[in-house]
Amino acid sequence: MIFFKRLISVTWLFIAYSCGDPGPNKPHLTTPYILPIPPGFPQPALPSDNELTEESIILGRLLFYDPILSLDSSQSCSSCHNPSFGFTDNGNKYSTGVDGSVSFRNSMPLHDLAWGKQFAWDGGMPSLREQALEPIQNPTEMKESVVNVVEKLKRQPLYEQAFNAAYGDSEINPDKIGLALEQFMLIILSGGSSKFDNVNAGIESFTAEEQLGVQLFNAEANPDGSPKGADCFHCHGGALFTNNTIVNNGLDSILTDLGKGGITNLEVDNGKFKVPSLRNLAYTPPYMHDGRFQTLEEVLEFYNSNVLSNSPNLAPGMTGFVQSHSSGEQGLNLSLSERQAIVAFLNTLTDTRIETDTLYQNPFK
Ligand code: HEC
Numbered sequence: 534m535i536f537f538k539r540l541i542s543v544t545w546l547f548i549a550y551s552c553g554d555p556g557p558n559k560p561h562l563t564t565p566y567i568l569p570i571p572p573g574f575p576q577p578a579l580p581s582d583n584e585l586t587e588e589s590i591i592l593g594r595l596l597f598y599d600p601i602l603s604l605d606s607s608q609s610c611s612s613c614h615n616p617s618f619g620f621t622d623n624g625n626k627y628s629t630g631v632d633g634s635v636s637f638r639n640s641m642p643l644h645d646l647a648w649g650k651q652f653a654w655d656g657g658m659p660s661l662r663e664q665a666l667e668p669i670q671n672p673t674e675m676k677e678s679v680v681n682v683v684e685k686l687k688r689q690p691l692y693e694q695a696f697n698a699a700y701g702d703s704e705i706n707p708d709k710i711g712l713a714l715e716q717f718m719l720i721i722l723s724g725g726s727s728k729f730d731n732v733n734a735g736i737e738s739f740t741a742e743e744q745l746g747v748q749l750f751n752a753e754a755n756p757d758g759s760p761k762g763a764d765c766f767h768c769h770g771g772a773l774f775t776n777n778t779i780v781n782n783g784l785d786s787i788l789t790d791l792g793k794g795g796i797t798n799l800e801v802d803n804g805k806f807k808v809p810s811l812r813n814l815a816y817t818p819p820y821m822h823d824g825r826f827q828t829l830e831e832v833l834e835f836y837n838s839n840v841l842s843n844s845p846n847l848a849p850g851m852t853g854f855v856q857s858h859s860s861g862e863q864g865l866n867l868s869l870s871e872r873q874a875i876v877a878f879l880n881t882l883t884d885t886r887i888e889t890d891t892l893y894q895n896p897f898k
């Protein structure tokens with residue numbers, strides 16, 4: 534394990550591989566990696582056919598940070614998923630691919646994916662290994678063929694060794710690339726050392742404002758009553774801050790992006806998007822599938838008074854957000870300071886390990 538922690542740079546890798554070469558006729562040994570599940574998190578359903586090993590995680594991390602995966606070697610996964618931005622695209626609303634094409638969705642944070650059930654904003658990707666191969670081939674992203682990627686990797690001694698260490702033979706193929714990238718993404722966690730987690734562990738306490746925020750977050754909408762409620766917990770409850778469903782939270786009445794409906798071609802799915810985790814939001818502006826909100830204050834303004842009751846297939850869980858209250862208006866009727874309290878609470882979900890844990894960082898630096 535100590536050895537694993539030291540494998541943070543490519544130089545170390547070369548040394549490690551040359552020491553660890555089992556030679557012919559020796560059995561292939563890998564080191565199991567135990568995912569350190571943060572306190573309060575449920576058990577993840579890890580893929581049974583891709584058991585975590587230190588060797589595959591290291592290979593996956595190399596691939597993730599290597600621009601060789603793109604057409605002109607100008608872009609790696611980390612170009613749009615930068616750990617300093619919670620693995621999102623550097624604060625950009627949309628991402629730009631190798632040939633200058635612009636995406637139509639906001640890049641997604643990559644953490645706690647071991648608990649994910651479906652991937653991409655529309656939930657159209659059933660597994661991380663499939664989601665990993667998609668951007669390589671997507672003409673608006675890395676625009677490369679996996680066949681070419683395999684050929685390019687074969688020319689690099691580093692990968693011959695890394696595939697060998699992970700799989701016991703140096704054959705490189707798209708399946709193995711997908712599986713290794715899946716492993717690297719499965720181990721990225723947010724949780725365990727945020728202020729929120731420290732409060733739960735009894736080693737820190739909330740300020741009065743954060744305390745008000747958490748109460749509002751976990752209370753049903755109550756626009757004319759006291760205390761009020763912000764009704765967030767139905768979709769963003771639990772330690773993961775997502776219930777992993779795909780629903781419409783009422784952003785638009787006329788849809789320019791059908792979301793899940795674009796995948797299933799069913800009208801009942803139009804406007805539905807993946808409920809994102811609310812951990813690490815401080816790293817990941819702008820917000821929503823199209824990055825329409827720059828700040829969490831804007832997000833709270835939306836939930837407080839701008840949820841659209843005529844948005845197609847509005848989630849039943851959004852009913853409290855569109856009820857009329859005594860002033861004649863619709864919404865949660867939260868005051869500015871109550872909205873600020875929720876933002877203060879959300880900021881306690883920031884876990885700096887995303888940019889400090891050496892295991893997550895660029896091995897080529
Ligand atoms: C050009 C920018 C870009 C590049 C390069 C890129 N991504 Fe993404 N990624 C995105 C965008 C945008 C989305 C949201 C896609 C959507 O919803 O349609 C996304 C979504 C994802 C998701 C879904 C996360 C979730 O919570 O559902 C995963 C996983 C992912 N990318 C992994 C990767 C991997 C692995 C690579 C490298 C092989 C990569 N990405 C390269 C922009 C990029």
Ligand code: HEC
Pocket residue numbers: 763764765766767768769779780781782784806807808809810811814817819820821822823832836848849850851875
């Ligand atoms: C009915 C389920 C539901 C409820 C209730 C709900 N949300 Fe959401 N939330 C979603 C969905 C779905 C998205 C993604 C929508 C999209 O991008 O189209 C989202 C997105 C967000 C985002 C953007 C995150 C990102 O990474 O871009 C934030 C922040 C957020 N919600 C906070 C809240 C807060 C705070 C509350 C309570 C005031 C709340 N949500 C209530 C379903 C819900």
